[in-house]
Amino acid sequence: MTTSFSETLRNATWADHESAESESYLSELMAGRLSEHEYGEMIAQHYFAYLALDGVSRELAAHPVAGRFVFPELYRERALERDLATVYGAGWRDRIAPSKSTRTLVARIHQVADWPGGYIAHHYTRYLGDLSGGQFIRMELQKIYGYAKGGGVDFYIFDELGSLPRFKTEYRSRLDELELDEREEQRIIREVKLAYQLNTEVLAELLHVVKAAA
Numbered sequence: 001m002t003t004s005f006s007e008t009l010r011n012a013t014w015a016d017h018e019s020a021e022s023e024s025y026l027s028e029l030m031a032g033r034l035s036e037h038e039y040g041e042m043i044a045q046h047y048f049a050y051l052a053l054d055g056v057s058r059e060l061a062a063h064p065v066a067g068r069f070v071f072p073e074l075y076r077e078r079a080l081e082r083d084l085a086t087v088y089g090a091g092w093r094d095r096i097a098p099s100k101s102t103r104t105l106v107a108r109i110h111q112v113a114d115w116p117g118g119y120i121a122h123h124y125t126r127y128l129g130d131l132s133g134g135q136f137i138r139m140e141l142q143k144i145y146g147y148a149k150g151g152g153v154d155f156y157i158f159d160e161l162g163s164l165p166r167f168k169t170e171y172r173s174r175l176d177e178l179e180l181d182e183r184e185e186q187r188i189i190r191e192v193k194l195a196y197q198l199n200t201e202v203l204a205e206l207l208h209v210v211k212a213a214a
Protein backbone atom coordinates (compact mmCIF):
# COMPACT_ATOMS: atom_id res chain seq x y z
CA MET A 1 0.00 0.00 0.00
CA THR A 2 1.40 3.41 -0.89
CA THR A 3 1.37 6.22 1.65
CA SER A 4 -0.52 9.37 0.69
CA PHE A 5 1.42 12.64 0.38
CA SER A 6 -0.45 14.19 3.33
CA GLU A 7 0.66 11.28 5.53
CA THR A 8 4.22 11.36 4.22
CA LEU A 9 4.36 15.09 4.88
CA ARG A 10 3.02 14.77 8.38
CA ASN A 11 5.40 11.90 9.25
CA ALA A 12 8.41 13.61 7.73
CA THR A 13 7.84 16.82 9.69
CA TRP A 14 6.40 15.61 13.02
CA ALA A 15 9.77 16.01 14.80
CA ASP A 16 9.79 19.65 13.62
CA HIS A 17 6.28 19.99 15.01
CA GLU A 18 7.47 18.69 18.38
CA SER A 19 10.15 21.39 18.50
CA ALA A 20 7.60 24.10 17.69
CA GLU A 21 5.14 22.77 20.24
CA SER A 22 7.69 22.63 23.03
CA GLU A 23 8.89 26.24 22.76
CA SER A 24 9.10 27.74 26.27
CA TYR A 25 6.87 30.65 25.34
CA LEU A 26 4.01 28.25 24.55
CA SER A 27 4.49 26.21 27.71
CA GLU A 28 4.50 29.37 29.86
CA LEU A 29 1.41 30.62 28.03
CA MET A 30 -0.41 27.30 28.45
CA ALA A 31 0.55 27.18 32.13
CA GLY A 32 -1.22 30.52 32.63
CA ARG A 33 1.99 32.27 33.69
CA LEU A 34 1.83 35.15 31.18
CA SER A 35 -0.10 38.40 31.45
CA GLU A 36 -2.60 39.37 28.77
CA HIS A 37 -0.13 41.84 27.29
CA GLU A 38 2.50 39.12 27.13
CA TYR A 39 0.02 36.92 25.27
CA GLY A 40 -0.60 39.91 22.98
CA GLU A 41 3.06 39.83 21.93
CA MET A 42 2.48 36.51 20.18
CA ILE A 43 -0.68 37.55 18.35
CA ALA A 44 1.03 40.78 17.30
CA GLN A 45 3.71 38.66 15.57
CA HIS A 46 1.02 36.41 14.07
CA TYR A 47 -0.68 39.52 12.71
CA PHE A 48 2.30 40.39 10.50
CA ALA A 49 2.73 36.80 9.32
CA TYR A 50 -0.94 36.54 8.37
CA LEU A 51 -0.93 39.89 6.59
CA ALA A 52 1.68 38.26 4.34
CA LEU A 53 0.01 34.85 4.05
CA ASP A 54 -3.50 36.20 3.48
CA GLY A 55 -2.17 38.83 1.05
CA VAL A 56 -0.36 36.19 -1.02
CA SER A 57 -3.49 33.99 -0.91
CA ARG A 58 -5.60 36.77 -2.39
CA GLU A 59 -3.10 37.15 -5.23
CA LEU A 60 -3.10 33.39 -5.90
CA ALA A 61 -6.87 32.81 -5.73
CA ALA A 62 -7.12 32.16 -9.48
CA HIS A 63 -3.95 30.06 -9.74
CA PRO A 64 -4.78 26.53 -11.01
CA VAL A 65 -2.66 24.76 -8.36
CA ALA A 66 -2.12 27.17 -5.45
CA GLY A 67 -5.69 28.47 -5.80
CA ARG A 68 -7.00 25.09 -4.57
CA PHE A 69 -5.66 26.09 -1.13
CA VAL A 70 -7.13 29.59 -1.04
CA PHE A 71 -10.10 29.72 1.33
CA PRO A 72 -11.22 33.24 2.29
CA GLU A 73 -12.78 31.69 5.43
CA LEU A 74 -9.24 31.07 6.65
CA TYR A 75 -8.08 34.68 6.38
CA ARG A 76 -7.01 35.81 9.85
CA GLU A 77 -6.37 39.54 9.48
CA ARG A 78 -9.72 40.82 10.79
CA ALA A 79 -9.89 38.28 13.63
CA LEU A 80 -6.38 39.25 14.76
CA GLU A 81 -7.33 42.93 14.66
CA ARG A 82 -10.22 42.21 17.01
CA ASP A 83 -7.96 40.19 19.29
CA LEU A 84 -5.30 42.90 19.41
CA ALA A 85 -7.91 45.59 20.12
CA THR A 86 -9.25 43.45 22.97
CA VAL A 87 -5.82 42.85 24.48
CA TYR A 88 -4.25 46.29 23.99
CA GLY A 89 -7.21 48.62 23.47
CA ALA A 90 -7.87 51.08 20.64
CA GLY A 91 -4.23 52.18 20.33
CA TRP A 92 -2.97 48.66 19.52
CA ARG A 93 -1.49 49.59 16.15
CA ASP A 94 1.07 51.91 17.77
CA ARG A 95 2.18 49.18 20.19
CA ILE A 96 3.14 46.48 17.75
CA ALA A 97 6.05 45.91 15.37
CA PRO A 98 7.35 42.80 13.59
CA SER A 99 10.31 41.15 15.31
CA LYS A 100 13.46 40.14 13.41
CA SER A 101 12.26 36.51 13.15
CA THR A 102 8.84 37.60 11.95
CA ARG A 103 10.45 39.74 9.26
CA THR A 104 12.47 36.69 8.15
CA LEU A 105 9.32 34.53 8.02
CA VAL A 106 7.40 37.20 6.10
CA ALA A 107 10.25 37.61 3.61
CA ARG A 108 10.29 33.85 3.01
CA ILE A 109 6.51 33.71 2.47
CA HIS A 110 6.87 36.40 -0.21
CA GLN A 111 9.98 34.81 -1.68
CA VAL A 112 8.27 31.46 -2.40
CA ALA A 113 4.90 32.92 -3.41
CA ASP A 114 5.54 32.21 -7.09
CA TRP A 115 6.17 28.50 -6.37
CA PRO A 116 2.87 26.75 -5.58
CA GLY A 117 4.63 24.12 -3.43
CA GLY A 118 6.29 26.84 -1.36
CA TYR A 119 3.05 28.72 -0.83
CA ILE A 120 1.29 25.47 0.16
CA ALA A 121 4.11 24.60 2.60
CA HIS A 122 3.66 27.83 4.59
CA HIS A 123 -0.10 27.68 4.29
CA TYR A 124 -0.22 24.11 5.62
CA THR A 125 2.16 24.80 8.52
CA ARG A 126 0.12 27.72 9.83
CA TYR A 127 -3.48 26.95 9.01
CA LEU A 128 -3.55 23.20 9.63
CA GLY A 129 -1.80 23.94 12.93
CA ASP A 130 -4.39 26.58 13.88
CA LEU A 131 -7.13 24.09 13.06
CA SER A 132 -5.47 21.31 15.09
CA GLY A 133 -3.37 22.15 18.18
CA GLY A 134 -4.67 25.72 17.85
CA GLN A 135 -8.08 24.54 19.01
CA PHE A 136 -6.56 23.15 22.19
CA ILE A 137 -4.63 26.40 22.69
CA ARG A 138 -7.87 28.39 22.24
CA MET A 139 -9.70 26.40 24.92
CA GLU A 140 -6.84 26.90 27.37
CA LEU A 141 -6.64 30.64 26.64
CA GLN A 142 -10.38 31.00 27.12
CA LYS A 143 -10.04 29.39 30.55
CA ILE A 144 -6.99 31.48 31.51
CA TYR A 145 -8.12 34.92 30.33
CA GLY A 146 -11.89 34.44 30.17
CA TYR A 147 -12.16 35.50 26.53
CA ALA A 148 -15.45 35.03 24.71
CA LYS A 149 -16.15 35.17 21.00
CA GLY A 150 -15.72 38.71 19.61
CA GLY A 151 -12.12 39.40 20.59
CA GLY A 152 -9.20 37.80 22.43
CA VAL A 153 -8.96 34.40 20.75
CA ASP A 154 -10.99 35.01 17.57
CA PHE A 155 -7.85 34.13 15.66
CA TYR A 156 -8.45 30.48 16.59
CA ILE A 157 -12.17 30.55 15.80
CA PHE A 158 -13.13 29.27 12.36
CA ASP A 159 -16.93 29.20 12.53
CA GLU A 160 -17.29 29.89 8.82
CA LEU A 161 -15.60 26.59 8.01
CA GLY A 162 -18.26 24.46 9.69
CA SER A 163 -16.91 21.12 10.88
CA LEU A 164 -13.13 21.38 11.37
CA PRO A 165 -12.45 17.63 11.07
CA ARG A 166 -14.34 17.61 7.77
CA PHE A 167 -12.41 20.61 6.50
CA LYS A 168 -9.08 19.06 7.49
CA THR A 169 -10.02 15.87 5.63
CA GLU A 170 -10.83 17.93 2.53
CA TYR A 171 -7.56 19.87 2.93
CA ARG A 172 -5.56 16.64 3.15
CA SER A 173 -7.28 15.26 0.05
CA ARG A 174 -6.26 18.42 -1.81
CA LEU A 175 -2.68 17.77 -0.72
CA ASP A 176 -3.03 14.21 -2.00
CA GLU A 177 -4.41 15.39 -5.35
CA LEU A 178 -1.31 17.49 -6.10
CA GLU A 179 0.58 16.04 -9.03
CA LEU A 180 4.04 15.73 -7.57
CA ASP A 181 7.07 13.72 -8.53
CA GLU A 182 9.42 12.46 -5.81
CA ARG A 183 11.72 15.48 -6.20
CA GLU A 184 8.92 18.01 -5.76
CA GLU A 185 7.51 16.09 -2.78
CA GLN A 186 10.90 16.31 -1.10
CA ARG A 187 11.19 19.99 -1.95
CA ILE A 188 7.83 20.73 -0.30
CA ILE A 189 8.78 18.66 2.75
CA ARG A 190 11.98 20.71 3.06
CA GLU A 191 9.98 23.94 2.87
CA VAL A 192 7.56 22.75 5.57
CA LYS A 193 10.55 21.96 7.79
CA LEU A 194 11.83 25.47 7.13
CA ALA A 195 8.38 26.93 7.84
CA TYR A 196 8.32 25.13 11.20
CA GLN A 197 11.80 26.41 11.96
CA LEU A 198 10.94 30.02 11.09
CA ASN A 199 7.72 29.86 13.12
CA THR A 200 9.61 28.31 16.03
CA GLU A 201 12.16 31.12 15.88
CA VAL A 202 9.35 33.67 16.16
CA LEU A 203 8.25 31.94 19.38
CA ALA A 204 11.85 31.67 20.61
CA GLU A 205 12.32 35.42 20.14
CA LEU A 206 9.44 35.92 22.57
CA LEU A 207 11.68 34.40 25.24
CA HIS A 208 12.24 37.85 26.77
CA VAL A 209 8.54 37.71 27.68
CA VAL A 210 9.05 34.40 29.43
CA LYS A 211 12.15 35.71 31.24
CA ALA A 212 10.27 38.80 32.40
CA ALA A 213 7.52 36.55 33.78
CA ALA A 214 10.00 34.33 35.68
Ligand code: HEM
Nearest residue numbers: 010020021026124125126128129132133134136137196199
Ligand atom coordinates in the same frame (compact mmCIF):
# COMPACT_ATOMS: atom_id res chain seq x y z
C1 HEM B 1 0.79 24.01 22.42
C2 HEM B 1 1.19 23.86 21.19
C3 HEM B 1 0.69 22.83 20.22
C4 HEM B 1 -0.06 21.71 20.43
C5 HEM B 1 -0.59 21.18 21.74
C6 HEM B 1 -0.26 21.07 19.14
C7 HEM B 1 -0.96 19.91 18.95
C8 HEM B 1 -1.26 19.33 17.74
C9 HEM B 1 -2.01 18.10 17.56
C10 HEM B 1 -2.60 17.26 18.68
C11 HEM B 1 -2.10 17.88 16.23
C12 HEM B 1 -2.77 16.68 15.54
C13 HEM B 1 -4.20 16.99 15.26
C14 HEM B 1 -4.86 16.00 14.31
O1 HEM B 1 -4.31 14.96 14.00
O2 HEM B 1 -5.96 16.33 13.85
C15 HEM B 1 -1.42 18.96 15.58
C16 HEM B 1 -1.29 19.11 14.23
C17 HEM B 1 -0.60 20.11 13.61
N1 HEM B 1 0.07 21.17 14.19
FE1 HEM B 1 0.24 21.46 16.17
N2 HEM B 1 0.34 21.83 18.17
C18 HEM B 1 0.94 22.90 18.78
C19 HEM B 1 1.68 23.89 18.18
C20 HEM B 1 1.86 23.99 16.82
C21 HEM B 1 2.64 25.03 16.17
C22 HEM B 1 3.37 26.16 16.90
C23 HEM B 1 2.57 24.78 14.82
C24 HEM B 1 3.18 25.51 13.66
C25 HEM B 1 4.12 26.41 13.74
C26 HEM B 1 1.74 23.60 14.62
C27 HEM B 1 1.42 23.05 13.40
C28 HEM B 1 0.66 21.91 13.21
C29 HEM B 1 0.34 21.34 11.92
C30 HEM B 1 0.76 21.86 10.57
C31 HEM B 1 -0.46 20.21 12.17
C32 HEM B 1 -1.06 19.27 11.13
C33 HEM B 1 -0.19 18.05 10.92
C34 HEM B 1 -0.86 17.09 9.95
O3 HEM B 1 -1.80 16.42 10.36
O4 HEM B 1 -0.44 17.03 8.80
N3 HEM B 1 1.34 23.16 15.86
N4 HEM B 1 -0.91 19.84 16.52
